[in-house]
Amino acid sequence: MSDEVLLRATDVVKSFTSRGKKLGARSLNTAVNGVSLEVKRGETLGIVGESGCGKSTLARCLVQLIPVTSGSVEFNGVELVGLSRRELRPHRREMQLVFQDPYASLNPRRTVGDIVADPMRINKMAGEREILERVRDLFVTVGLDPASVHRYPHEFSGGQRQRIGIARSLSLNPSLVVADEPVSALDVSVQAQVLNLMADLQDQLHLTYLFIAHDLGVVRHVSDRVGVMYLGEIVELGDAEALYQAPMHPYTEALLSVVPELNDTDAPRRERILISGDVPDPSDRPTGCSFHPRCPAATDICQREAPAFVELKPGRFVACHHPRNVDE
Numbered sequence: 001m002s003d004e005v006l007l008r009a010t011d012v013v014k015s016f017t018s019r020g021k022k023l024g025a026r027s028l029n030t031a032v033n034g035v036s037l038e039v040k041r042g043e044t045l046g047i048v049g050e051s052g053c054g055k056s057t058l059a060r061c062l063v064q065l066i067p068v069t070s071g072s073v074e075f076n077g078v079e080l081v082g083l084s085r086r087e088l089r090p091h092r093r094e095m096q097l098v099f100q101d102p103y104a105s106l107n108p109r110r111t112v113g114d115i116v117a118d119p120m121r122i123n124k125m126a127g128e129r130e131i132l133e134r135v136r137d138l139f140v141t142v143g144l145d146p147a148s149v150h151r152y153p154h155e156f157s158g159g160q161r162q163r164i165g166i167a168r169s170l171s172l173n174p175s176l177v178v179a180d181e182p183v184s185a186l187d188v189s190v191q192a193q194v195l196n197l198m199a200d201l202q203d204q205l206h207l208t209y210l211f212i213a214h215d216l217g218v219v220r221h222v223s224d225r226v227g228v229m230y231l232g233e234i235v236e237l238g239d240a241e242a243l244y245q246a247p248m249h250p251y252t253e254a255l256l257s258v259v260p261e262l263n264d265t266d267a268p269r270r271e272r273i274l275i276s277g278d279v280p281d282p283s284d285r286p287t288g289c290s291f292h293p294r295c296p297a298a299t300d301i302c303q304r305e306a307p308a309f310v311e312l313k314p315g316r317f318v319a320c321h322h323p324r325n326v327d328e
C-alpha cells in the first residue's frame, strides 16, 4: 500500500425525496449523510454496516453512477462532481463496480461473453477480434472455462456468475474496484473461493479495492482499513487489526461482540452486546448522535449534539461523545 490517495470523498451527501405516507407529503431520505474517506492506492478499504445504512448508495455516489446531492469526490486528484458525462467517461472507466446480486446484475438475454465484452465495445477499446481474445483471457483470469463464452447467465451457478461480474469489472483495466457485497449472495464455501480470487487479482493487477459488506468477519480478512457505517454516516474508521482489537465506537464494539469467529478461544473474550431495535428510517433521523437511541453508553449530550468525526489516535477516526479503549 502506498500513501498516495486514489479516491477522496469529502462530506458526501445523498438524499432521495419520496412521497410520504400522508397524501401529498414529501419526505427527505438522507441515505448518505456527510461521508468523508480516503482510499489509498493499492489498499483495500472495507466498509461495513447493517442493511439499509447506505452502503450501496455510497458506492454508487463514489463511482458517479448517481449524482451526489452535495460534497466532493476526487479521483486521481481530479474533482468528479460537476463534470459532464463526457468529461466523466475516462475516469469512470478507471473505477468499476461489482454488484451485490450476481443474479440480477447480469442481463439474462446476453451471452456471458457479450456481457464481459460490452464495456470494451462501448468504449471502443479495440477491434472485435482483439476484444474477443481479451474476453477469453479474462475468463481464464477469473477461473472460468473460456469455451463457455457463448452460454447465458442462467446456465451458471451464483459463484460462477460473480466471477463473470468480476471479469466484466476488469475488462477496462480499472485501477479501483468497488465491490458491493460481492459474496453476500453466495454459499460460505463459495464465498472463500471468490474472496481468494479477488485477493489474487489485487496482487496481479495492482488493484485498489473498496470492499462493502454487512459482515465484519468477511471484511476483516480482506481489509487493510475498515470504516463502520451507521445510518448514512461513517462512525469509526481505522486500521483493521487495531479496530478489531480495540473498537472505540460503541456501535463497532457491539457489532464485533456478535461475530462468532472473532470470539473464539484465542481472541480476548468479549461480552455479547445486544443492540436493540433496527436501524432507524433515514427520513426520520434521531437528534444529536444518530446512534443514541440504541447506544448502551448514551447520555444527555448524545441526544442533543451530533459528535464530530475526529482523529482520536493516528489514523483512527471516531464520531462519539464517549469513545471506548482510548488509552489502549
Ligand SMILES: Nc1ncnc2c1ncn2[C@@H]1O[C@H](COP(=O)(O)OP(=O)(O)OP(=O)(O)O)[C@@H](O)[C@H]1O
Pocket (backbone or CB within 6 Å): 016, 018, 029, 031, 049, 050, 051, 052, 053, 054, 055, 056, 057, 058, 100, 214, 282
Ligand atoms: N433510488 C432510491 N430511491 C429512494 N430511496 C433509496 C434509493 N436507493 C436507496 N434508497 C434508500 O436509501 C437507504 C440506504 O439504502 P442502501 O441500498 O444504500 O443501503 P445498503 O446499506 O446498501 O443496504 P443493504 O445491506 O440491504 O444492501 C434506504 O433507506 C433506501 O430505502
Ligand SMILES: [Mg+2]
Pocket (backbone or CB within 6 Å): 055, 056, 057, 100, 180, 181
Ligand atoms: Mg446494498
